[in-house]
Amino acid sequence: MATFQLSSGNLISGKRALPIFDGLRSSRPSFGAPLSVGAYGAGLDRRSFRGLTVRAATTVAPKYTSVKPLGDRVLVKVKSSEEKTSGGILLPTTAQSKPQGGEVVAVGEGRTVGKNKIDVSLKAGNKVMYSKYAGTELEFGGSKHLILKEDDVFGILETEDVKDLKPLNDRVLIKVAEAEEKTAGGLLLTEATKEKPSIGTVVAVGPGPLDEEGNRKPLGIPEGSTVLYSKFAGSEFKSADGSEYITLRASDVIAVLS
Numbered sequence: 001m002a003t004f005q006l007s008s009g010n011l012i013s014g015k016r017a018l019p020i021f022d023g024l025r026s027s028r029p030s031f032g033a034p035l036s037v038g039a040y041g042a043g044l045d046r047r048s049f050r051g052l053t054v055r056a057a058t059t060v061a062p063k064y065t066s067v068k069p070l071g072d073r074v075l076v077k078v079k080s081s082e083e084k085t086s087g088g089i090l091l092p093t094t095a096q097s098k099p100q101g102g103e104v105v106a107v108g109e110g111r112t113v114g115k116n117k118i119d120v121s122l123k124a125g126n127k128v129m130y131s132k133y134a135g136t137e138l139e140f141g142g143s144k145h146l147i148l149k150e151d152d153v154f155g156i157l158e159t160e161d162v163k164d165l166k167p168l169n170d171r172v173l174i175k176v177a178e179a180e181e182k183t184a185g186g187l188l189l190t191e192a193t194k195e196k197p198s199i200g201t202v203v204a205v206g207p208g209p210l211d212e213e214g215n216r217k218p219l220g221i222p223e224g225s226t227v228l229y230s231k232f233a234g235s236e237f238k239s240a241d242g243s244e245y246i247t248l249r250a251s252d253v254i255a256v257l258s
Helices: none
Strands: 003-006 018-024 023-027 035-038 042-044 073-077 101-107 111-113 114-120 127-128 134-139 145-147 151-155 165-167 170-176 198-206 226-227 234-238 244-249 255-257
Touching: 042 073, 042 127, 042 151, 073 127, 151 170, 165 198
Parallel strands: none
Antiparallel strands: 018 023, 035 042, 073 101, 073 145, 101 127, 111 114, 127 151, 134 145, 151 165, 170 198, 170 244, 198 226, 226 255, 234 244
C-alpha cells in the first residue's frame, strides 16, 4: 500500500485545496495523518473533519401516502428557493439562499406539560418561518418537506411580508435600526466600515413561554420599545420595502433603551 503526505500546497485530484474559514480567519486544510491509498480508496483522519456536517434529505417511498408527525412536531412543505435576484439575474444552485419558510401540512397531537395537555398552536395551512438549520428533511410526494419541533418555528406569516410576522412562544420581532452613516467625529462611513446595528424597535412579541404547569408566562418586553439585543443572535430578514428585521428569543434582548 502506497502512502504519501499532503500539505496545504498539494493538489487533490488535480485541484488546489480550498481554504477553510474558521470564524473570520481563513486557513488552509490541516491533515494531521497521512492519506492512505489502497484497495478501498483514499482515507483521511476523521479528526480533520470534526466540524464538517453533511445532511441529505430522506426520500419517502411513493407507497406511503401520508406522514403524521408525533408529539409537538409539525410537517412543513418547504418554500422553493429563489432562482433569480430582484433584478432578474439567474442564480446558480450554489448561490441560492436556503429557504426558511413554508406551509404547515400536518401537526402532531401535542405534548404534556405538568398536568396539562398542550396542543400544537399551529394548524395546517399556516405559512410559517423557522430556524434555518432545524428539523429533518424529507422528499415526499415530489416536494421538499421538513419535520421540526414547534419550538423551532419562530412565527406565522399573516401576509407575504416579514414585517407582518406573528412571533410564537418567547420570540420577538424587531425592526433593526439603520447603521450610523458617520462617526462621532463626523467622518463619513463606507458600507464596509459601518458597524452592524444591535439596536431596534420591537414590532411584535409572542405569547410567552410555558411554565412548569403549562401556563403561558407573558414576556416583559412591550411592543414599540427600543431595545439592545445580542449582536449575533436570531435570524435576519428584509421586508418588501428593504427594511431589515430580526426575530430572536426574548432572552437575547439585553436592555430596553429610553
